[in-house]
Amino acid sequence: MAFEKSIFFWRCFNIKQEQLINEQIRLKEVQVISETGEKLGTMDSKKALDIAVEKNLDLVLVAPNGNPPVCKIMNYGKYKFEQAKKEKEAKKKQKVTELKELRITPNTEEHDFNFKAKNARKFLQDGCKVKITVRFRGRELNYVKLGEDILNRFIEELSDIATPDKKPLLEGKNMFIILQNK
Numbered sequence: 001m002a003f004e005k006s007i008f009f010w011r012c013f014n015i016k017q018e019q020l021i022n023e024q025i026r027l028k029e030v031q032v033i034s035e036t037g038e039k040l041g042t043m044d045s046k047k048a049l050d051i052a053v054e055k056n057l058d059l060v061l062v063a064p065n066g067n068p069p070v071c072k073i074m075n076y077g078k079y080k081f082e083q084a085k086k087e088k089e090a091k092k093k094q095k096v097t098e099l100k101e102l103r104i105t106p107n108t109e110e111h112d113f114n115f116k117a118k119n120a121r122k123f124l125q126d127g128c129k130v131k132i133t134v135r136f137r138g139r140e141l142n143y144v145k146l147g148e149d150i151l152n153r154f155i156e157e158l159s160d161i162a163t164p165d166k167k168p169l170l171e172g173k174n175m176f177i178i179l180q181n182k
Contacts (some may be wrong), residue, residue: 020061021076022049030061030071042068098128099178103135106146113150117157124162124181133176147175154179 025045032040032048035057040048045059052059052073060079063070100123102116120130132154134147151168155177162179169176 020064021058022052025049025059025061025071027061027069029068031066031068032059033062033070033072035073035075045071048073095127097180099131100128101131101133103133104150106134106136106140106143106150108150113153117154120154120158120179121161124158124179127181130162130179131176132179133174136173136175141173144170144175151175151177 027045029042030045030048031042032051034040035055040051048071049059055073057073058076059071060074060076061069062072100120102120104112104116108116116132120132123130132151134150136144136147147170148168155164158179161182163182165178165180167177
């Protein structure tokens with residue numbers, strides 16, 4: 001079982017740690033930035049840690065590849081909380097597009113076609129992409145042109161609201177198109 005570096009606060013509040021902090025920083029010299037953003041200069045890491053402890057804050061290694069490496073004095077728990085909050089807000093603002101699939105056969109009747117087209121229109125208005133698949137069973141594979149014609153009818157029927165990603169494509173016994181909002 002792998003050991004993860006973590007900071008424990010009272011009530012067993014656990015923070016996953018990505019940066020070196022306080023005693024974990026074993027560098028000889030570091031450039032130090034105060035909690036207000038003011039540069040304190042290059043100094044021994046022990047002295048920088050003493051300054052951080054004196055202010056009741058943490059010394060965090062923010063740029064380990066710098067010459068010399070850069071450390072910042074900050075409240076690490078508060079910093080991680082703010083980062084988690086920003087990530088959560090970013091996730092809320094993301095829009096996930098869903099792909100809905102409609103299956104038909106090459107000899108689909110007019111009423112069934114209209115019903116499927118109405119459903120596809122509803123899905124597109126809800127913001128989803130729609131994959132329309134024509135399944136060929138048995139000897140129907142000889143009539144690939146019929147399947148292509150039905151898919152082209154879907155494209156025409158929904159042309160006011162959607163555009164196809166690419167032309168109808170035959171894969172094995174299925175032919176499909178993907179429609180998305182304009």
